[in-house]
Amino acid sequence: MQRIVYSATDVSARAFLILAFRKAGLDVRADAAGNLFGRWHPGGVFPPLTDDGEPAPVRVAGEGAVATGSHFDAIPGSGIYDGTVGVLGALAAVTALRGAGYTPAVPIDVVAFTSEEPTRFGVSCLGSRLLAGALAPAAADALVGTDGVTLAAARADAGYTGPLDDVRLPDGAYASFLELHIEQGARLESAATPIGVVTAIAAPAAGWANFSGGGGHAGGAPMASRSDAALAAAEVALAAEAAAVASGGDGTVATVGVWDVSPGAVNAVPAAANVSFDVRDPDGGVRDAVVAAVRAAAEAAAARRGLALDWSVVSADPPASSDGGVVSAVEAAAAEAGLRSMRLVSRAYHDTLFMARVARTGMVFVPCRGGVSHRPDEFVSEAHLRGGVEVLARSLAKLAGR
């Protein structure tokens, strides 16, 4: 399946979510980016539901609310659980809490974020970046999608015409934010553990090392006179591996995944090699030190081999640490639910990475079969979904007081 931001399927999912939020007794608003909010008011006082027209926007005041949610867009060829579990799971959790007679001391918001996936506009976590003030509104509106349409035009076409300046959350709007998500890895399944408690999100630093030299004929060019761009790339890739292994960090990873070598002929010395790098560690300092080591290796290889080097860092978002109180709440919730839990570092992006800039955050992971995600055969068992929702509900109850 796929659900690309502001496409017909995305707009239709928004209509479904707004209805579902309202049926769950939530007060619904959308911001100018299309982030959707369903508010459970403290004390169980709900505004009257209307059955027609869009709900009037209600600004989130600085009132220490608790929020939970995830994204509902999906990349081409994906499954049905990535993101969606955290949106529908949040709805299920508040519904369960209400059914159990719980009333929160502060508002609880269910948030459905716009475009966590970078599919259309090339930037991940568009909605949460804007909410956290991590992306300038004008820069966001100027983004151009794969179809050549700007974000400004695309969101207007989907019905979101207000200024993006209004999207950023007021200071203190949320005291805490908790996201339920599938693991997208096999650590929980391997450990036969139904609940993962995320302690940090190791945001990647990613970019490109682009080497160029003179090339030449594989027969005619003597070794001593060569400027082989692919050999410099090879040195960078091996240096990245060595630096990650030696980083001293908590599971640092470094990857050279794209190898674009030209002219790419058996009998031609590579004249150009453009390789990507992707370095992750929960500690931003460790991560950046590995990136610096990779860059130093690239510069040394270029100098030694007589190559030009174009080095560019595309993204280097700060990692996020979960809040100790939120982690404790989730672990206690899992224990109350009778579910084993284990602590994990997330090495994939999530909206929580940006929500961590404006609130105390945490994440709850549930196992997915074989660690498979971003594929049609992505699968999460009903038992694991139920467990995740129960832990989310019990955690929210702790965070939102009684």
Next chain:
Amino acid sequence: MQRIVYSATDVSARAFLILAFRKAGLDVRADAAGNLFGRWHPGGVFPPLTDDGEPAPVRVAGEGAVATGSHFDAIPGSGIYDGTVGVLGALAAVTALRGAGYTPAVPIDVVAFTSEEPTRFGVSCLGSRLLAGALAPAAADALVGTDGVTLAAARADAGYTGPLDDVRLPDGAYASFLELHIEQGARLESAATPIGVVTAIAAPAAGWANFSGGGGHAGGAPMASRSDAALAAAEVALAAEAAAVASGGDGTVATVGVWDVSPGAVNAVPAAANVSFDVRDPDGGVRDAVVAAVRAAAEAAAARRGLALDWSVVSADPPASSDGGVVSAVEAAAAEAGLRSMRLVSRAYHDTLFMARVARTGMVFVPCRGGVSHRPDEFVSEAHLRGGVEVLARSLAKLAGR
């Protein structure tokens, strides 16, 4: 320009060459592969020329003739000198010798070889391989071109319908073979030397190292659990460079030119990497030792990284050494012509590589501007062409006796 074997432009070039051979007083024949031969009979006795119909095939007997020639096909986007210089230059040389009153003691053949370039059938030097018995006739006929047509059908379409078994030269047919060719490198130009005397052809050994592993997410897969196929390829490429530099050979070269890495995403651990290798040295033992070192590096990398390795050698033709007598004749000819010469190793294929299996061989190189070849801006000055033809003519005169 381009001139692909058995295409309309190739067939039209054949018609031109047959006329030109006959105008030069040569007795013309074509074999079943389309190799064209123009014979200058000893003592200046020429058979009568006919102005219509194909010349009747005349078998080359084992009579110790001297041969010279090159190819006339051309890859897409090429210039006009590669190959053609050695065919038209041979015609010019025998014409000059005749004009100077020279009469050979043995026959001199001008040979225009079929398909030196691998463009259509994927195999280089088709004509000379068949002449030397280095390619089985049935295997040749079964080759399938890029257009899906077999060589058997394509040559029949161009008028060559006889059995390929008749192409192989009888033992002793040629005592010596000398090819005039552009250098396709910049050594002569750099040394401001108009004549290159080729001492050896360092035929490449070429093939593929195809690694495959499990891949994984750049965030989710810990370094210790990875089987990164591209890192194994990186080790192979660097090992190839090191082995070539340390070979002890005469200018050994090793190249990894094709890097096919998949899935090729910034955030994905490479699951497969298929890289080419191309190793050349005038000494086949040295070359094969470098190939063995590259293979050992590939097997070690695969074992250490938990990857499957598919190693294949596509070609490993024996290198060819020039005959000492032919080299001396060319050097003496250059000296008589008042042209400086230098000895060179050819690291590109030529038909001489296969003619060396059935005759004493040598090559005469002339400079091409900037070393550029296989490009439309390939250029050879008229002075260098004249020099090359004079050296070829004087060399043939020495080889064919007086």
